[in-house]
Amino acid sequence: MDPLLLRDQHQPPPGGxxxxxxxxxxxxxxxxxxxxxxxxxPQEGLQPTVHLVQQDPHPLSLACRVKIPAGFPSWxxxxxxxxxxxxxxxxxxxxxxxxxxxxxxxxxxxxxxxxLHGAALTHHLWKPQLEALRGRYSAVxxxxxxxxxxxxxxxxxxxxxxxxxxxAGLMEALGTEEAAVVGHSMGGAVALQxxxxxxxxxxxxxxxxxxxxxxxxxxxxxxxxxxxRGAMEVGWNSMLGGKGRRxxxxxxxxxxxxxxxxxxxxxxxxEACDAFDxxxxxxxxxxxxxxxxxxxDTLTPPWYQEYLxxxxxxxxxxxxxxxxxxxxxxxxxxxxxxxxxxxxxxLP
Numbered sequence: 324m325d326p327l328l329l330r331d332q333h334q335p336p337p338g339g340x341x342x343x344x345x346x347x348x349x350x351x352x353x354x355x356x357x358x359x360x361x362x363x364x365p366q367e368g369l370q371p372t373v374h375l376v377q378q379d380p381h382p383l384s385l386a387c388r389v390k391i392p393a394g395f396p397s398w399x400x401x402x403x404x405x406x407x408x409x410x411x412x413x414x415x416x417x418x419x420x421x422x423x424x425x426x427x428x429x430x431x432x433x434x435x436x437x438x439l440h441g442a443a444l445t446h447h448l449w450k451p452q453l454e455a456l457r458g459r460y461s462a463v464x465x466x467x468x469x470x471x472x473x474x475x476x477x478x479x480x481x482x483x484x485x486x487x488x489x490x491a492g493l494m495e496a497l498g499t500e501e502a503a504v505v506g507h508s509m510g511g512a513v514a515l516q517x518x519x520x521x522x523x524x525x526x527x528x529x530x531x532x533x534x535x536x537x538x539x540x541x542x543x544x545x546x547x548x549x550x551x552r553g554a555m556e557v558g559w560n561s562m563l564g565g566k567g568r569r570x571x572x573x574x575x576x577x578x579x580x581x582x583x584x585x586x587x588x589x590x591x592x593x594e595a596c597d598a599f600d601x602x603x604x605x606x607x608x609x610x611x612x613x614x615x616x617x618x619x620d621t622l623t624p625p626w627y628q629e630y631l632x633x634x635x636x637x638x639x640x641x642x643x644x645x646x647x648x649x650x651x652x653x654x655x656x657x658x659x660x661x662x663x664x665x666x667x668x669x670l671p
Contacts (some may be wrong), residue, residue, distance in 0.1 A: 343397035355440035431457030441508030442592035451655035534627035551586035564619030567653035617646035
């Protein structure tokens, strides 16, 4: 069975605002707000599946149940050995940006591709993509400020724009004039903000499991403040799709990384997501865009991606079957196939 549920390029139809409705059901008290598009007929040339998905009664589950492919302990040892010396293709894995030391990994040579992780995660999320990209591109995966090995920003409550400015500073420090930017979830919001504020730095965008608005319910924010790690335990159990659950043993490293996230960092991420809303500015983005979602994603469901697809002119949309919120880790083969095909068309 073809794992790509939908894949196409079209001129998006006008009209339709994203409705953001808080859905809190008594048996499931830890939910994000649900956002969906109004029911509408499929556009000509599109399979109707995505529109059926829009009507699915899935609530958005707690959040960030994220898992990592096997083999990350050896990566960690590699990075320990790399500290203070050159690594990869001759790049020091720490770069000072605005007085902060940001950790990053770079693999391969060629046109730069920046990989931005989601909330409460690190560059480890992108291991399968770093391996896939390094033969053709220079893939750069940073730890966003305050995450992993990177210094935190001065503000205890950084915004999505704060993160995007840090990425812009890293690009400048590394001599990157222009790059393809790939972002997952919160990292997708960072990528969108970067494209809006620094369009000259972005050649192409890949937006994975993300949306133009990432609101979080007040109840969830309160639970995160009171017991972040407990909340992550609950959220972890609702993140993956069928393929991810079958690979759960291989992805265990990412689960443990999520649970080790400092509560103040994770909470700040969710608060930054809650404040993010770029719907009014989507028409400003005039770049090649690939949008990837998971059919089983209950955190940023497929209608989030369809909303982006309809409003980002000429964008391509891929919805992966049996995949949840971690499309790049749950089905790396299909994700990488779509990514490489898109970059091959969008980049010089």
